[in-house]
Amino acid sequence: MIKRASTAVAAALLGWAAMSTGMATAATPQTAAPAVHAPQVEAVCTVNDNGVNFRGGPGTNYPVLGTVNRGQKLNYRGTEGNWVMGDLWGGRTGVWIHTAYLDGC
Numbered sequence: 001m002i003k004r005a006s007t008a009v010a011a012a013l014l015g016w017a018a019m020s021t022g023m024a025t026a027a028t029p030q031t032a033a034p035a036v037h038a039p040q041v042e043a044v045c046t047v048n049d050n051g052v053n054f055r056g057g058p059g060t061n062y063p064v065l066g067t068v069n070r071g072q073k074l075n076y077r078g079t080e081g082n083w084v085m086g087d088l089w090g091g092r093t094g095v096w097i098h099t100a101y102l103d104g105c
Helices: 002-021
Strands: 044-047 052-055 064-068 073-080 083-088 095-098
Touching: 064 095, 073 095
Parallel strands: none
Antiparallel strands: 044 073, 052 064, 052 095, 073 083, 083 095
């Protein structure tokens, strides 16, 4: 009886030691912890002039979808050449503005 009790105590201690050190044992299988990702900081660009066209693509050959004024914010999503694609705060998404008219990108 004493031998069985000491074996159980040893197994319990081994399991506790494995948990506290992060080691896995046959008695204490561990599952993979979910990956933790740091929140991504979104880049925000600011329009630096009035009457700036935003377009449907990265170039003057794409249609003008509208205009924005100084101070308008745009969540940056990417670039192609000298054009930035993003989402206008309170407006359209997936628009393109030339980098000359944006600060902070």
